[in-house]
Amino acid sequence: MDCLPAAPYDRSVGAPEPVVELPSLPKLVLAAAALAPLLSAAGCGNGGSEARTSPPPRDPVVAVAAVEVAPRDLSLSLNLSGTVEPIREVRVAARMAGILHAVNLEEGQRVQAGQVLARFDVAEQAAQLDRAHAQFNLADAGYRRARNLRDRQLISEMEYDNARAERAAAESEVRLWETRTGLGTVTAPSAGVVTVKSVEAGDAVSNGDPLFVVADVSTLVVKVGVADVYVARLSVGQPVRVSVDAMPGRAWKGRIRRIFPAADPESRLHPVEFQIAAGARDRPAPGYLARIDVDVERRRGVLAVPSEALLASAGEDPFVFVIDNDKLERREVVTGVSRRDWTEMLKGLRPGELVVASNPANLREGMAVRVSELVGQPGGGPDQAENPDDS
Numbered sequence: 001m002d003c004l005p006a007a008p009y010d011r012s013v014g015a016p017e018p019v020v021e022l023p024s025l026p027k028l029v030l031a032a033a034a035l036a037p038l039l040s041a042a043g044c045g046n047g048g049s050e051a052r053t054s055p056p057p058r059d060p061v062v063a064v065a066a067v068e069v070a071p072r073d074l075s076l077s078l079n080l081s082g083t084v085e086p087i088r089e090v091r092v093a094a095r096m097a098g099i100l101h102a103v104n105l106e107e108g109q110r111v112q113a114g115q116v117l118a119r120f121d122v123a124e125q126a127a128q129l130d131r132a133h134a135q136f137n138l139a140d141a142g143y144r145r146a147r148n149l150r151d152r153q154l155i156s157e158m159e160y161d162n163a164r165a166e167r168a169a170a171e172s173e174v175r176l177w178e179t180r181t182g183l184g185t186v187t188a189p190s191a192g193v194v195t196v197k198s199v200e201a202g203d204a205v206s207n208g209d210p211l212f213v214v215a216d217v218s219t220l221v222v223k224v225g226v227a228d229v230y231v232a233r234l235s236v237g238q239p240v241r242v243s244v245d246a247m248p249g250r251a252w253k254g255r256i257r258r259i260f261p262a263a264d265p266e267s268r269l270h271p272v273e274f275q276i277a278a279g280a281r282d283r284p285a286p287g288y289l290a291r292i293d294v295d296v297e298r299r300r301g302v303l304a305v306p307s308e309a310l311l312a313s314a315g316e317d318p319f320v321f322v323i324d325n326d327k328l329e330r331r332e333v334v335t336g337v338s339r340r341d342w343t344e345m346l347k348g349l350r351p352g353e354l355v356v357a358s359n360p361a362n363l364r365e366g367m368a369v370r371v372s373e374l375v376g377q378p379g380g381g382p383d384q385a386e387n388p389d390d391s
Contacts, residue, residue: 063372066323067357069349072304074339076297082224084244084276084288086215090190094209096120096183103201111188117212118199120184129177136170143167192216195286220276220283221257222290225269233296234259234272241293242276244284252284253277256294299337303345306376307338308358320349321356321363323371328356330365 098120105117146163149155196213199205222242226234234256242252257275264271274292276283284290305320310333312318322329336344349355356363357375 061368061370062363064369065357065373065375066354066371067305067309067376068374069303069305069345069351069353069355071301071351072342074299074302074304074337074342074344075295076339077293077295078226078230080224080226080292082222082290082292084220084222084284084286084290086217086286087219087221088216090214091210092117092186092189092212092214094205094207094211096180097205097207098184100199100201100203100205103199105194107194107197109194111192111194111214113188113191115188116185117188118186122181122184125177125181125184129174129181132170132173132177136174139167139170186211188214190214190216215286217286219278220286222274222292224272224274224292225264225267226272228263228270230296231259231270234294238294240274242274243291244288246288247284250282252280302336303349303351304342305345305355306357307341307343309355309360310335310343311360321360323354323356323369326368326370328363328365328367328369
């Protein structure tokens with residue numbers, strides 16, 4: 001509605017002042033209340049409609065590693081440790097006193113039986129050998145003449161015997177200096193690897209001084225002390241698994257080579273010798289720390305899951321997370337024996353079910369999951385997971 005301007009008021013005429021009538025307060029309040037919904041609708045526009053129709057946010061799907069519940073073989077294993085050693089070591093010592101003229105090898109070098117390792121300076125012995133040969137030649141010639149004269153009965157038997165004895169003594173002197181000269185050549189007593197080299201060319205050594213150690217590495221063994229309660233469960237030829245800290249991820253097959261009948265008087269442990277399979281690729285070197293796993297008891301065909309799949313709260317039974325239709329279900333279980341990294345399931349799980357295999361602590365029941373990896377496939381069992389090298 002258009003509003004006309006009010007006529008000016010002239011106070012000089014003496015007319016009464018005009019009166020402006022204002023609407024009452026209750027009417028203003030009612031009018032504002034009536035307009036509020038319209039203004040709200042106009043101000044919000046389509047935004048309110050979108051807020052009412054957008055779907056609620058969904059929980060993210062978590063990728064997990066799972067294992068199938070299946071019959072497996074569990075073994076009670078002894079975990080032992082010892083040092084890898086060659087089956088035998090030969091310490092090569094000097095058999096004469098003198099100066100080393102040459103040393104022909106370094107530590108770690110493989111040698112054959114009879115191979116020359118070092119040579120002494122034997123110039124003096126060689127000169128004595130030449131002198132002995134000359135004396136022998138002279139004695140041999142005298143013996144031949146005496147024999148000829150005896151045959152012709154021109155000398156007595158005593159003179160012949162003296163000539164023969166002189167020849168024998170000269171021959172013995174030749175053999176003596178041949179032996180002493182030969183002692184100057186140091187050879188490997190057997191095939192193997194030189195593990196210790198104690199001398200260099202030019203060193204002066206005495207008779208009996210250590211020179212080298214040659215190890216027969218064709219057979220490698222680990223000798224470990226075992227408590228008597230377990231020795232009765234071991235037998236010669238029993239298979240074992242061998243691993244070393246210096247070569248992670250590798251394992252080798254082996255066997256029990258010897259079980260010593262008497263225990264060590266101090267430790268009360270029985271020495272047991274384990275042999276690493278001969279011919280295995282990249283076998284550990286002597287001196288490495290080895291770990292031996294030997295089964296002393298085997299349980300076959302039991303339901304088992306990885307031990308790290310188990311969770312337990314204070315005062316509650318252990319439980320696992322079962323994957324059912326891509327959702328997590330908390331399932332309480334009754335456990336049996338634990339062997340290595342696996343635990344027997346006596347109650348609570350059925351064959352064929354999928355269980356979260358590792359790191360379940362951050363999960364919760366009802367969470368949506370996706371199996372990204374299936375571990376511990378049934379058939380091989382936990383005992384075959386190491387894949388020891390036997391070739």
